[in-house]
Amino acid sequence: MAELKLPLSEETARGLKVGDFLELTGPMITGRDAAHKWLVEAQQDEVAPFLEGTVIYHCGPVVRKNPDGSYDFVAAGPTTSSREEPYQADVIKRYKLRGAIGKGGMGPKTLQGLADSGAVYLHAIGGAAQVLARCVKRVERVFMLEEFGVPEAMWVIHVERFPVVVTMDSHGGSLHREVLQASESKLKGLIGL
């Protein structure tokens, strides 16, 4: 498994291919439904520097607030990415993201966006909240906590050896499209359509 430092360059992102196992180390930011809508509705200058060059993690963590005011992630697996399909390509382009981490894969609009911007879709193991929370070494700061609540806030985190697999790349490759097509064809066989 290759270790990959965040932030990453466009060239590095374009070098990644479907099936690559990676361990990510460096800063990233969480963002899910409310965040994606908010990010496309207007340019959010305050959060923009924390998006550029890194990846957005589709995650709504369980978070503990410590007596000194700092935060720890108690559980932090990926959420279903397909809900961000209407927004993801635009968010990547506008904020110069190099990718997104989630689960379940995304659709054709995002796949095209990955090719256009030079980015990747990284799949983390859904439900593996303890394995992944242990890779989150620090919570640096948080945006929109009051407005969005704990699961939907944008948490700036530092991760070490965070395991993912590339399932959509900037060359038009998508494991999710392949599995969908194969399973649809299998279904047709099973029910004689």
Added chain:
Amino acid sequence: MLSHERYVETFVELIRRASTDLPPDVEEALRRGREGETAGGLAEKALLTVLDNVELARTSSAPICQDTGTPVVWVHHPVGASTRALERAFTEAVHRATAKQYLRPNAVDTITGKNTGHGAGRGIPYLHFEEWDRPELEVRIILKGGGSENCGAQYRLPEARLKAGRDLEGVRRVVLDAVVQAQGHGCAPGVLGVCIGGDRVSAYAESKRQLLRALPDSNPDPMLDELEQRLLREGNQLGIGPMGFGGQTTLLGVKVGVLDRLPACYFVTVSYMCWADRRSSVRIGEGGELTWLS
């Protein structure tokens, strides 16, 4: 039977058990699934991570999944029990379990988008009450995550696209379609709770109630038992696999219930439960003694 405080404490423990530990039959099914996958492949790696994660959650008493879901609750109570008092106690338990991070604050005001912050809200948690003749109380819960909830589906037969008529063959067709539609979005390998018949409300409730059944059990109706086994076998032939990575393990179980229907209606309702098939139960005796059931 118990004081309000003791009810709340008991329900917090019930939630903790569900959120942080999987029933043994589910873990066993995941282990068997892993054995069936190609060594070194993506599907095997996914299931190995899942099994590691289950172990970590158990030993650290922390949530298996950060989406601690909606607590869906079934209460069997003796004659004379106050369902309002039980609902108050369970709701308070949700507040406390959220403060202890066994649950994520998972209730959002739909109109304003504001999170209530304490895990409870309008319609959350959802309790089903049923009176029975026994003197004890039994409380059974599942924690159902949002990703899997989004994969639920309700079909209205006949369904032309799938050539599904109003018979068990039609049921088979639409259930397999639901599995294909879900792909990996609901955190495969999943468990299906299915209801044949009913109305749009009762059918979803029954499909979720089916998720209380242990995976290796048999349906008492031989025809439905055969249907369950066939759907499990064929679902696993679809090749969707863990996380939708492709593989042999797409489903861990299929459980089918039946309700009667109106002549005009024939619904087939599927509730999709993720691999983190979290359930726990407790029986509270007349004298307040607790029996924990998985």
